[in-house]
Amino acid sequence: MKTSETVSGKSSGERPETAEDFLSFLTEEIHTVIAASTDDDGLPVTCAIDIMDSDENSLYFLTAKGKGFYRRLIKHPFISLTGVWGKDTMSSTAVSVRGYVEETDDTILARLLEKNPYMLEIYPTEESRKALSAFRLYEGSGEFFDLSSKPIVRKNFSFDSCHTVREEFFITDRCTGCGKCLASCSQQCIDSSALPFCIHNENCLMCGMCSEVCTGKAVIRRKTS
Numbered sequence: 001m002k003t004s005e006t007v008s009g010k011s012s013g014e015r016p017e018t019a020e021d022f023l024s025f026l027t028e029e030i031h032t033v034i035a036a037s038t039d040d041d042g043l044p045v046t047c048a049i050d051i052m053d054s055d056e057n058s059l060y061f062l063t064a065k066g067k068g069f070y071r072r073l074i075k076h077p078f079i080s081l082t083g084v085w086g087k088d089t090m091s092s093t094a095v096s097v098r099g100y101v102e103e104t105d106d107t108i109l110a111r112l113l114e115k116n117p118y119m120l121e122i123y124p125t126e127e128s129r130k131a132l133s134a135f136r137l138y139e140g141s142g143e144f145f146d147l148s149s150k151p152i153v154r155k156n157f158s159f160d161s162c163h164t165v166r167e168e169f170f171i172t173d174r175c176t177g178c179g180k181c182l183a184s185c186s187q188q189c190i191d192s193s194a195l196p197f198c199i200h201n202e203n204c205l206m207c208g209m210c211s212e213v214c215t216g217k218a219v220i221r222r223k224t225s
């Protein structure tokens, strides 16, 4: 995994904002991720892979055809992955993505090898590289989570015609303005300037404490798209 001294500015000096930015950040900065595929019993199996390229609609990686990971991708073509960037927990940024995968052609494989020449040390001969196959992850969605910011920053994104579905806490009209939730919120991300109070979801840790302390049951958990 690539490392860096600072976290808040990333190497580019800016926080990624768009789906393409998040996919590029995963590729260029994080690079090595943990990916979960599904075995024949429907159970998750994790392994470390390198994200070797991206565009606005896809992530690209490769694997060897003899590996169990390759067989799982062919039989159950959907994966979930997470990469973490940062030297410790409080300076870390994580990007998680899930989506469909498909095997691609030798043109893509050649591009991935050209862009990631360290693979030629692992597979040094043309004959040995015949074991490799390139995959594309598409129709995906993901979450960016930056724990190095105060308050934290959490963003959902999607790409290649997949809809973004975000889980969030939401304050309904039942809110009386009693203020109990304000004291329970570690991120101070509840706006109390008007009724009902309002949660800034980009800064919400999803701890659920506002919902726990709200005796009037004004805080609900919901999915939005």
Ligand code: SF4
Binding pocket: 171, 174, 175, 176, 177, 178, 179, 180, 181, 182, 197, 213, 214, 215, 216, 217, 218, 219
């Ligand atoms: S605890 Fe519930 S009712 Fe009280 S201010 Fe917060 S959301 Fe509104």
Ligand code: SF4
Binding pocket: 169, 184, 185, 186, 187, 188, 189, 190, 199, 203, 204, 205, 206, 207, 208, 209, 210, 211
């Ligand atoms: S879920 Fe936690 S972080 Fe989010 S608004 Fe409620 S108390 Fe604050």
